Amino acid sequence: MDAVITRTDSSRTEAGFRFALLLPGAVVTLFLVLFALGLVVFLAFRINDGSLLGAGFTLANLLSVATDPLNCTVTLRSLTIAALVTVATVATAYPVAYYLAFHAGQRRGLILFLVTLPFWTSYLLRVFAWKVVLAYNGVLNSALVGSGILSEPTLAFLNTPAAVVVTLAHAYAAFAILPIYVALETIPRSQMEAAADLGAKPWTVFRRVILPCSMPGVLAAALVVFVPTVGDYVTPALVGGPSSTMIGSLIQAQFGKANDWPFGAALAVAVMLVILCVVLIARGADRRFGSRT
Structure with a gap:
């Protein structure tokens, strides 16, 4: 008892x-x-009457988000830029994570330190650093002119969608490297050894064992990068131009200068619904890879 x-x-x-x-x-x-x-x-769902919470209920805000060509164009651009950033970040992060998991040895701690080192500084400072690099009289133009590749500086680097993609990919690199590294680190070495003992070549071992087992980490890294970059507005404002305006900039403008909080909230809800769909798709893909492995 x-x-x-x-x-x-x-x-x-x-x-x-x-x-x-x-x-x-x-x-x-x-x-x-x-x-x-x-x-x-x-x-x-509120009507904008200048007050904090609006007056009455309406569907006009959401209908405007869905039917206004400008909103649709900016949303599609935001998804495209976020997708490009995700692909670029994951594609460059995977080799680093692979090296960390299988070849770094005693240098692993130093490399992890270097990977996380940029996060010791402010996000704004890192964006401004890229602005200095890509500017008309910046580091990149000066190097190209000094080496004779260009006869004069060019405006093709800054205030472009490519500048936004490069800056965001660098900003979220560590967020992609670490999940992939953890996924690779947890792969049983016995599986790779068994595949090699059965005559599989290194590329076959990677394609049939390592890559499928690491896909949950790849999908996690893709989500960690894609979700915040869709709504980013700081980077497009600093290194992008009018052709790089993203949905986050529109939302910020509605809550700021336009003082139309209900419409800004409707834009935010639309973005959340799109992100929710992407997360559900990624979750389904994760389950498929999990069942295969």
């Missing part, structure tokens, strides 16, 4: 300890995340 009571008290203590650990995160999630998202959704 005493043993049963002791076991019950122990389970209650453990449950209370888990609750205490979850409580701060639950409070933050509930009040600072879900409440804010709920308020954005609420605003999306």
Whole structure:
């Protein structure tokens, strides 16, 4: 009987300890995340009358988001730029993560330190650094003119969609490297050894064993990069031009100069729905790869 009571008290203590650990995160999630998202959704259905929360309910904001050619064009551009950033980031991050997992050896700690080193500085400073590199009189133009490749500086580097893609890819590189590295690190070495013992060449081992097993990390890295870059507005404003305007810039303008919070909230809801669809697609792909491996 005493043993049963002791076991019950122990389970209650453990449950209370888990609750205490979850409580701060639950409070933050509930009040600072879900409440804010709920308020954005609420605003999306309000009529803009100049007040903080609007007056009355309407579907005009969402209909305008779906039918206005400008909004559709900017949304499509945002998705395209985010997709290019994701592909570029993952494609460059995978070799680094592969080297870290299988060939770095004792240099692994140093390389991980170098990968995370840019995050010791502000995101704005990193964007400004790229602006200095890509500017008309910047580092890249000076190097090309000095080496004789160009006769004079060019405006083709800054204020272009390519500048936005390069800057965002560099900004989120570590977010792609680390998930892929973790996925590669957890692959049992016995599987690769068994494939090699059965006569598989290194490329075959990579294609049939390493790549499929690392796909959950690749998909996680793609989501970590794609989701924030869709709504980014700082980078397009600093290194992009009018042809690089993204949906985040429109949302910021509605909440700022235009003072039309309901329409800005409707734009934000539309972006969230698009991102939700992408996440569901990625989740389905992750399950497929998980069932294969």
